[in-house]
Amino acid sequence: MDDVQDIRLFIEGSRHLLILCHSNADPDAVASAYALVRAFPCVTISVRSDGISRPAKTMLGALGATLPCDDGPYDAVLAVDTATPEQLGACKDLLPPRDRLCCVDHHAVSILDAGVSCRRGATSAAEIVWDIIGRHAEVPVRKALLCGILSDTGHLRYATRDTFAVIQELLGDDIVFEEIYSLLREEIDLSQKMALFKAMQRMKVLRAGDFLVVRTAIGSFESLVARTILSAGADVVVIVNEKRGGRIIARASRRAVEKGVDLSRIMYDVGLEYDGEGGGHAPAAGAKGVNDFKKAATQIIDTITALLSG
Numbered sequence: 001m002d003d004v005q006d007i008r009l010f011i012e013g014s015r016h017l018l019i020l021c022h023s024n025a026d027p028d029a030v031a032s033a034y035a036l037v038r039a040f041p042c043v044t045i046s047v048r049s050d051g052i053s054r055p056a057k058t059m060l061g062a063l064g065a066t067l068p069c070d071d072g073p074y075d076a077v078l079a080v081d082t083a084t085p086e087q088l089g090a091c092k093d094l095l096p097p098r099d100r101l102c103c104v105d106h107h108a109v110s111i112l113d114a115g116v117s118c119r120r121g122a123t124s125a126a127e128i129v130w131d132i133i134g135r136h137a138e139v140p141v142r143k144a145l146l147c148g149i150l151s152d153t154g155h156l157r158y159a160t161r162d163t164f165a166v167i168q169e170l171l172g173d174d175i176v177f178e179e180i181y182s183l184l185r186e187e188i189d190l191s192q193k194m195a196l197f198k199a200m201q202r203m204k205v206l207r208a209g210d211f212l213v214v215r216t217a218i219g220s221f222e223s224l225v226a227r228t229i230l231s232a233g234a235d236v237v238v239i240v241n242e243k244r245g246g247r248i249i250a251r252a253s254r255r256a257v258e259k260g261v262d263l264s265r266i267m268y269d270v271g272l273e274y275d276g277e278g279g280g281h282a283p284a285a286g287a288k289g290v291n292d293f294k295k296a297a298t299q300i301i302d303t304i305t306a307l308l309s310g
C-alpha cells in the first residue's frame with residue numbers, strides 16, 4: 001500500500017495539481033480524475049485531456065458532474081489511465097520533468113517516466129483510484145468509478161474476482177447496480193430516431209465477397225446512423241448528406257480495414273478529384289465540398305467493393 005500513500009502525499013503536497021487523462025478520455029479516465037478531484041477538496045485541481053469520449057460525456061451529464069479546469073501554472077501533474085506520452089495527444093506538451101510527475105495506471109506496459117507512480121495490473125484505473133481515495137466516497141463518485149470499471153471491462157466480460165470485490169465495495173447499500181448501465185447509455189431523441197429510420201429505408205446493400213457495404217443518404221445525425229448500421233453487421237457504410245454542400249462520410253469495421261480498406265485514403269483521393277477535400281482515419285473518414293456528390297459517392301463505393309472483393 002506504500003505506493004498509494006506516496007500518491008496521496010504527492011497530491012496533498014501540490015498547490016495547483018493538473019490531472020491529465022489520455023486523449024479522447026474514456027469513462028475510466030474521467031471517473032478516476034473526477035474521484036480524485038472530489039477526494040482532495042483542499043487541493044486546487046484542474047483536469048485536462050485532448051478530447052473526451054462520447055460515453056464519458058454522457059456519464060458526466062447523467063451524474064450532473066463537471067471537471068474543474070483553470071489555467072496554469074501547475075506545479076505538479078498526475079497522469080491517470082495513461083501508459084505513454086503519445087496517448088496524451090496534444091496534452092503531451094503539458095508533461096513536466098519526472099520529479100513533478102505522478103502516474104496512476106493499470107496498463108500492462110506503462111512507460112511514463114514519473115517520479116511517483118502507482119501501477120498495478122487491475123482491470124481499470126478506477127480500482128486503483130478507489131484505493132488512493134481511501135475506499136470511501138459519496139454516491140456520485142462511486143457511481144462514476146463503477147462506470148469506469150464497466151467501460152474498461154467490456155461491461156464486465158473481462159472482470160476478475162478482484163474487480164468484483166471492488167464493485168461490491170463501491171455499491172455499498174445505496175447504489176442499484178442496474179442504474180450504472182443507464183449512466184453510460186446515450187438517450188436517442190425522436191428526431192434522431194426519425195433520421196435513423198429514414199436512413200434505413202434508403203439503404204442500398206451491396207455484397208462484396210464476404211463483406212456487406214451499405215450506402216444511404218440522410219440530412220443529419222450521420223454518425224449515429226453510421227454506428228447503428230455498422231452494429232447491425234455492415235462492414236462499410238457510406239452516407240451522403242445532400243444538404244450540407246455534398247458531405248459524404250464513411251465508417252468501416254475492423255475486418256474491412258484489415259482487408260485493406262483505408263477510408264482516409266479513399267476520401268482524400270475523391271475530395272481531390274471532385275474539387276472538395278477529404279481525409280480522416282482508416283476506419284472513419286469523410287469528404288466535403290465535392291462538386292458532384294452522387295458521382296463521388298458511387299466512386300467511393302466502387303473503390304471499397306473492389307478492395308473487399310479482391
Ligand SMILES: [Mn+2]
Nearest residue numbers: 028081125152
Ligand atoms: Mn483504463
